[in-house]
Amino acid sequence: xxxxxxxxxxxxxxxxxxxxxxxxxxxxxxxxxxxxxxxxxxxxxxxxxxxxxxxxxxxxxxxxxxxxxxxxxxxxxxxxxxxxxxxxxxxxxxxxxxxxxxxxxxxxxxxxxxxxxxxxxxxxxxxxxxxxxxxxxxxxxxxxxxxxxxxxxxxxxxxxxxxxxxxxxxxxxxxxxxxxxxxxxxxxxxxxxxxxxxxxxxxxxxxxxxxxxxxxxxxxxxxxxxxxxxxxxxxxxxxxxxxxxxxxxxxxxxxxxxxxxxxxxxxxxxxxxxxxxxxxxxxxxxxxxxxxxxxxxxxxxxxxxxxxxxxxxxxxxxxxxxxxxxxxxxxxxxxxxxxxxxxxxxxxxxxxxxxxxxxxxxxxxxxxxxxxxxxxxxxxxxxxxxxxxxxxxxxxxxxxx
Amino acid sequence: xxxxxxxxxxxxxxxxxxxxxxxxxxxxxxxxxxxxxxxxxxxxxxxxxxxxxxxxxxxxxxxxxxxxxxxxxxxxxxxxxxxxxxxxxxxxxxxxxxxxxxxxxxxxxxxxxxxxxxxxxxxxxxxxxxxxxxxxxxxxxxxxxxxxxxxxxxxxxxxxxxxxxxxxxxxxxxxxxxxxxxxxxxxxxxxxxxxxxxxxxxxxxxxxxxxxxxxxxxxxxxxxxxxxxxxxxxxxxxxxxxxxxxxxxxxxxxxxxxxxxxxxxxxxxxxxxxxxxxxxxxxxxxxxxxxxxxxxxxxxxxxxxxxxxxxxxxxxxxxxxxxxxxxxxxxxxxxxxxxxxxxxxxxxxxxxxxxxxxxxxxxxxxxxxxxxxxxxxxxxxxxxxxxxxxxxxxxxxxxxx
Numbered sequence: 001x002x003x004x005x006x007x008x009x010x011x012x013x014x015x016x017x018x019x020x021x022x023x024x025x026x027x028x029x030x031x032x033x034x035x036x037x038x039x040x041x042x043x044x045x046x047x048x049x050x051x052x053x054x055x056x057x058x059x060x061x062x063x064x065x066x067x068x069x070x071x072x073x074x075x076x077x078x079x080x081x082x083x084x085x086x087x088x089x090x091x092x093x094x095x096x097x098x099x100x101x102x103x104x105x106x107x108x109x110x111x112x113x114x115x116x117x118x119x120x121x122x123x124x125x126x127x128x129x130x131x132x133x134x135x136x137x138x139x140x141x142x143x144x145x146x147x148x149x150x151x152x153x154x155x156x157x158x159x160x161x162x163x164x165x166x167x168x169x170x171x172x173x174x175x176x177x178x179x180x181x182x183x184x185x186x187x188x189x190x191x192x193x194x195x196x197x198x199x200x201x202x203x204x205x206x207x208x209x210x211x212x213x214x215x216x217x218x219x220x221x222x223x224x225x226x227x228x229x230x231x232x233x234x235x236x237x238x239x240x241x242x243x244x245x246x247x248x249x250x251x252x253x254x255x256x257x258x259x260x261x262x263x264x265x266x267x268x269x270x271x272x273x274x275x276x277x278x279x280x281x282x283x284x285x286x287x288x289x290x291x292x293x294x295x296x297x298x299x300x301x302x303x304x305x306x307x308x309x310x311x312x313x314x315x316x317x318x319x320x321x322x323x324x325x326x327x328x329x330x331x332x333x334x335x336x337x338x339x340x341x342x343x344x345x346x347x348x349x350x351x352x353x354x355x356x357x358x359x360x361x362x363x364x365x366x367x368x369x370x371x372x373x374x375x376x377x378x379x380x381x382x383x384x385x386x387x388x389x390x391x392x393x394x395x396x397x398x399x400x401x
Numbered sequence: 402x403x404x405x406x407x408x409x410x411x412x413x414x415x416x417x418x419x420x421x422x423x424x425x426x427x428x429x430x431x432x433x434x435x436x437x438x439x440x441x442x443x444x445x446x447x448x449x450x451x452x453x454x455x456x457x458x459x460x461x462x463x464x465x466x467x468x469x470x471x472x473x474x475x476x477x478x479x480x481x482x483x484x485x486x487x488x489x490x491x492x493x494x495x496x497x498x499x500x501x502x503x504x505x506x507x508x509x510x511x512x513x514x515x516x517x518x519x520x521x522x523x524x525x526x527x528x529x530x531x532x533x534x535x536x537x538x539x540x541x542x543x544x545x546x547x548x549x550x551x552x553x554x555x556x557x558x559x560x561x562x563x564x565x566x567x568x569x570x571x572x573x574x575x576x577x578x579x580x581x582x583x584x585x586x587x588x589x590x591x592x593x594x595x596x597x598x599x600x601x602x603x604x605x606x607x608x609x610x611x612x613x614x615x616x617x618x619x620x621x622x623x624x625x626x627x628x629x630x631x632x633x634x635x636x637x638x639x640x641x642x643x644x645x646x647x648x649x650x651x652x653x654x655x656x657x658x659x660x661x662x663x664x665x666x667x668x669x670x671x672x673x674x675x676x677x678x679x680x681x682x683x684x685x686x687x688x689x690x691x692x693x694x695x696x697x698x699x700x701x702x703x704x705x706x707x708x709x710x711x712x713x714x715x716x717x718x719x720x721x722x723x724x725x726x727x728x729x730x731x732x733x734x735x736x737x738x739x740x741x742x743x744x745x746x747x748x749x750x751x752x753x754x755x756x757x758x759x760x761x762x763x764x765x766x767x768x769x770x771x772x773x774x775x776x777x778x779x780x781x782x783x784x785x786x787x788x789x790x791x792x793x794x795x796x797x798x799x800x801x802x
Contacts, residue, residue: 052434052435358740360430360431360770377465384466387467396467398469400470400493
């Protein structure tokens with residue numbers, strides 16, 4: 001039995017409120033051996049006070065050693081096995097720009113790239129053209145028409161863009177045109193099963209049309225497509241958990257991920273204070289709230305240790321806006337680690353705190369990587385977070401008699 | 402490979418003695434945040450002395466957040482994956498009243514219920530009629546005859562009863578007649594596969610006959626059936642572990658569960674002292690003893706914190722009756738938590754202690770929830786308990802060369 005089937009069988013509704021506060025990329029590293037992490041460096045009296053009556057632990061987003069992207073990391077937080085439930089790169093790209101995919105849409109990631117006179121790829125990123133330049137090119141490609149398929153081409157950042165095909169009978173069982181190396185031609189898109197043959201023909205037609213349009217646009221004189229994906233068909237939170245769930249997030253990617261599992265996306269200002277205010281004004285309307293804080297991750301990616309410390313402190317400073325609402329279950333964690341020392345996502349487990357009346361507090365009194373290791377939850381997989389929140393809000397009935 | 406296949410391949414016999422002492426619902430909660438649990442409140446010098454030369458840990462009965470019933474919780478303790486090996490509600494009900502199911506028997510749970518003049522259910526529990534009243538009705542239904550099937554109808558408690566059908570070719574691939582809600586009629590029993598069609602007809606015939614008999618017996622004027630189950634076909638302990646195993650339990654449910662995995666049920670008085678005496682008098686006859694203490698769970702279910710503390714202290718006081726026998730492996734744990742604070746089973750992990758000459762003791766010196774967290778076993782799944790007991794009695798040979 002899939003764990004979601006079990007949870008679905010056991011879940012019930014009641015009047016409790018659950019808040020999942022995600023500081024993206026929360027986990028960190030010290031700048032030298034034995035040094036404190038960003039979270040340990042931050043002055044967080046409110047987190048620490050909460051820790052005294054909470055259970056703590058270290059959550060593994062996927063499994064030991066695996067660095068997750070935002071998609072799998074959030075699926076794990078929402079209780080979906082991130083190995084089993086993958087979101088295709090194309091669909092994630094569409095979510096990332098706030099494009100509202102429909103059920104029959106097919107999406108793919110675009111790289112603008114450079115080919116020489118022989119059609120051999122010389123640069124898979126077209127010299128990292130500016131987003132402005134890419135936007136202009138996308139406008140041109142957005143006008144392409146192929147039989148009975150509406151096409152949307154939207155810029156992401158620099159050489160990256162997304163294309164969405166809207167038509168009937170489109171399949172995502174397709175190989176990439178991106179050969180993932182230079183010195184060769186881009187590949188034909190090939191159908192991976194019989195049902196995808198017509199779609200493959202359409203994709204190659206689209207590619208040929210873009211090549212005519214881009215021919216004189218060196219360095220962005222071709223495109224490479226990868227990650228064909230239809231909208232993921234994920235079990236919906238209202239079915240699995242019987243939760244009326246809402247998402248408070250400033251960035252399109254996280255709104256998109258939340259939407260894929262059936263959360264309602266709340267309009268919000270983007271600052272921490274504004275996001276928490278959005279929680280307060282909507283608190284009576286939903287059972288479950290996912291609040292996403294982006295700046296911890298982006299400062300980590302920038303390698304800005306001090307800025308990440310500052311963001312954590314700002315969340316801590318505003319925490320009373322949440323705790324004053326007295327949610328029955330409050331979780332504070334990250335979706336993965338983004339140590340400033342690495343300037344990237346990493347595989348390290350993520351500090352986790354769960355507060356509820358029934359949580360059986362451990363004796364950990366600080367919220368930090370080293371202290372969380374001594375928490376009652378020990379190291380545990382992030383997919384356990386949703387069942388733990390459900391249990392602590394008394395929303396799971398007994399398994400078996 | 403199933404983990405039981407691995408254990409079966411590796412298990413050998415020797416002259417060691419293993420004792421698994423289960424305090425039902427042992428795990429608890431403090432009455433306020435940071436308060437001590439029942440086990441931490443109890444004065445347990447003998448447990449604590451044992452802890453000094455034992456390994457400790459916290460066992461998860463099923464998985465994070467899942468509250469187990471007695472069936473799955475004990476299957477886990479006996480080393481059977483409680484998600485894979487489910488015991489149907491009917492079979493568990495039969496075990497619970499000490500009914501000795503035979504291989505072809507089919508059992509189901511009965512609720513006495515109330516219907517109005519239109520046959521719509523108004524109360525799924527018939528106003529929780531007394532056990533006396535239910536017993537009288539069961540006697541009437543016990544006399545029903547249907548072609549070639551012997552019928553046993555036995556009271557459980559209040560509106561709850563059990564029916565066992567004894568005949569050949571009976572199948573349990575049947576839907577419930579209990580619609581799990583009021584305001585509707587009870588449902589026909591439907592065959593879930595072709596092999597169950599004849600059985601479904603028999604079940605509906607039984608239901609119609611009960612309805613004639615109960616017609617004037619308002620509020621218990623109908624029955625609802627659910628959880629059709631044949632006797633579970635579980636791997637037997639003597640095959641998997643090569644253990645000659647015995648159960649010492651006062652309550653029918655736990656005798657039934659032990660019987661399902663092939664333990665011999667020993668006659669015993671129901672007090673803690675009497676159960677431990679039963680161990681002593683039978684100690685030479687078996688390799689493995691499962692001793693079940695019920696009162697920790699029932700006092701927890703009653704919300705009686707102090708009584709649960711008292712039961713734990715009584716077990717501790719009598720512990721020398723076990724340790725004087727010098728079992729090679731002694732485990733003290735629970736099947737799940739039953740915090741008096743929650744008055745019910747819960748999802749919290751369970752304190753665990755294993756004592757043996759070969760256990761590599763950790764530095765934990767007290768048997769309690771918070772201290773066990775720091776034990777050498779950390780948090781671990783309860784299905785690991787049997788392999789650990791087997792290993793510590795040198796009953797598992799090397800895996801691979």
